[in-house]
Amino acid sequence: MNLSSKLTAISQYLSGEFTNQEQAIAEPAWYVHLRLWHQPVSLFTEDSFTLFAEQANILKLDQPYRQRLIRIQKHPNQTSLQVQYYMPKNPTALRGAGANPTVLKSLTTNDFELLPGCLLDVTANHLECDCYHFKATLPSDRRCCFSYAGNTVQVSIGFETTPEEFLSYDKGIDSTTGKATWGAILGPYRFRRVRS
Known part of the structure; x- marks a missing residue:
């Protein structure tokens, strides 16, 4: 499969609405039941596929959080893919856009701030079903940080x-101790698509 076909495949796998209901029921002490949205947006279309991401606790669907932009593009070496994250300059203005994508139609690149250290390298392994397993990782020499409420996070x-599953390894890190403080501390959040 050529690189543009891989870009198409990963974009299809990531797009949609997801839930980790099975995991949350099986391990409620460790995993909050979440709804996750990955909505395609028409930004950076010259060389990328871009998604608006947002999530919410299933008990508070009207209070979504963690808005971000995920830009999937060819790595400069042209033999693999990479994923660049962006943060909205005004997250409150986009609250609820995951479930209501009409809000996203007026977005421009000026609505987002590049997070330079939040750049993932992607590997692709071919599976028997003529599909792929993609893994996006943060290299050890990069630190993903952003400013929130006057603090660096x-x-x-x-x-x-x-095609069947999305696993998120996102977690907050205590910059003093280097230890995880929230998120996928005991392993990934395991999401299944509920809507394309």
């Missing part, structure tokens, strides 16, 4: 995806 990000 460090996160460890990464994911895996196949």
Whole structure:
């Protein structure tokens, strides 16, 4: 499969609405039941496929959070893919856009801030079903940080995806101790698509 076909495949695997209901029921002490949206947006279309991401606790669907932009593009070496994250300059203005994508139609690149250290390298392994397993990881020499409420927040990000499943490894990191403080501390959040 050529690189543009891989870009198409990973974009299809990531797009949609997801839930980790099975995991949350099986391990409620460790995993909050979440709804996750990955909505395609028409930004950086010259060389990328871009998604608006947002999630919410299933008990508070009217209070979504963690808005971000996920830009999937060819790596400069042209033999693999990479994923660049962006943060909205005004997250409140986009609250609820995951479930209501009409809000996203007026977005421009000026609505987002590049997060330079939040750049993942993607590997692709061919599966028997003529599909792929993609894994996006943050190299050890990069630190993914952003400003929130006047503080610098460090996160460890990464994911895996196949046609059936999306696994999120995102977690908050205490910059003093280097230990995880929230998120996928005991392993990934395991999401299944409920809507394309």
